[in-house]
Amino acid sequence: MITLINRLASVQHLDNDNLSKLIATCCHDDNLFNQLRDKATQTAREQFGLGVYMRGLVEISSYCKNNCYYCGLRRDNKNASRYRLSDEDILACCNEGYAVGLRTFVLQGGEDAAFADNRLVSLITQIRHTCPDAAITLSLGERSAESYQHLFEAGASRYLLRHEAANPLLYDHLHPSNMSHANRINCIKSLIAIGYQTGMGMMVGAPGQTIEHLIDDLLLMKQLQPQMIGIGTFIPHPDTPFGMHHSGDLRLTYIVIAIARLMHPQANIPATTALQTLSPTGYIDGILSGANVVMPNITPLALRPQYEIYKGKHHTNTPIAETIQSLAQQLATIGYHL
Ligand code: SAH
Numbered sequence: 001m002i003t004l005i006n007r008l009a010s011v012q013h014l015d016n017d018n019l020s021k022l023i024a025t026c027c028h029d030d031n032l033f034n035q036l037r038d039k040a041t042q043t044a045r046e047q048f049g050l051g052v053y054m055r056g057l058v059e060i061s062s063y064c065k066n067n068c069y070y071c072g073l074r075r076d077n078k079n080a081s082r083y084r085l086s087d088e089d090i091l092a093c094c095n096e097g098y099a100v101g102l103r104t105f106v107l108q109g110g111e112d113a114a115f116a117d118n119r120l121v122s123l124i125t126q127i128r129h130t131c132p133d134a135a136i137t138l139s140l141g142e143r144s145a146e147s148y149q150h151l152f153e154a155g156a157s158r159y160l161l162r163h164e165a166a167n168p169l170l171y172d173h174l175h176p177s178n179m180s181h182a183n184r185i186n187c188i189k190s191l192i193a194i195g196y197q198t199g200m201g202m203m204v205g206a207p208g209q210t211i212e213h214l215i216d217d218l219l220l221m222k223q224l225q226p227q228m229i230g231i232g233t234f235i236p237h238p239d240t241p242f243g244m245h246h247s248g249d250l251r252l253t254y255i256v257i258a259i260a261r262l263m264h265p266q267a268n269i270p271a272t273t274a275l276q277t278l279s280p281t282g283y284i285d286g287i288l289s290g291a292n293v294v295m296p297n298i299t300p301l302a303l304r305p306q307y308e309i310y311k312g313k314h315h316t317n318t319p320i321a322e323t324i325q326s327l328a329q330q331l332a333t334i335g336y337h338l
Helices: 002-011 016-028 030-048 087-099 117-130 145-154 168-174 181-194 211-224 250-263 273-278 282-287 301-306 320-332
Strands: 056-061 104-109 135-139 158-160 197-204 228-233
Touching (some): 002 016, 016 030, 016 211, 016 250, 030 250, 087 104, 117 145, 145 181, 197 250
Parallel strands (some): 158 197
């Protein structure tokens, strides 16, 4: 098995059968699990040293026209209390983040028609003006290729759109019939063709997902070569059709993150909020599985609880500067810095 890890590290690829063996063995063999994570951490260090990048996350709207079966922001969740930030709010979040050293802002939200292209173009233009050396990342779901193009021309240079499931049948199991795997993948291909640094990814432990599905995810990402890879653990939200399912497995999540790192040495891979939600050491265990990015939440404090994609989503109740200081302290315990 150790030869498989070494081969994965040296050629950045393994076939389906070997990935399957490696994952299955790491699930129960602590020694191999640790070796895999060590190799992934070492690979990340060769690229990024002991530095971890920060991306300031602004959750701009909890309104969504979609009805994904797993997500607490789904349209039919009548128990959700919804908010939408004003342009002034969003600019204030970015300016506050900028003042404490953030140089990438991620504007994420549900698919909310209030954020039409003209409004986003104006927002992007203003952020570019007040934070000239900051990168703007969008994570606003599926839009037309024309829309992605306009936003790119306005100055957004990165876009996160998890593919959610490479296997079309699993995709259909997780989404209502008006959403399609083909459209999701087309959106990702448009983003790549336009020139965005593009992020893909999926949840580990989504209802109905098998190890084979995760291998399909790894192989699809190998094929499309995203610059960013977001992998979190599925966590149920009671007001969704999947509310009765249990959370995905953290250990399996770390295994998949480590393999993604070995397949994509240069990709930006965040230690996601889902990890920290399931474990108080989630962020650092993500870093110790090969992740190299953390995404401090810079949404206005009072609204953070309302962006509830899953139950109990981790959020700090502290101003940005303190959140960053606490992240720095956690990372320092394993010898890393922001
Ligand atoms: N509307 C945007 C942003 C979605 S939220 C979009 O479509 O891209 C970002 C990610 O949260 C989703 O891509 C999904 O993978 C993840 N997510 C949603 N519900 C979740 C849940 N119950 N558990 C864990 N992750 C979840």
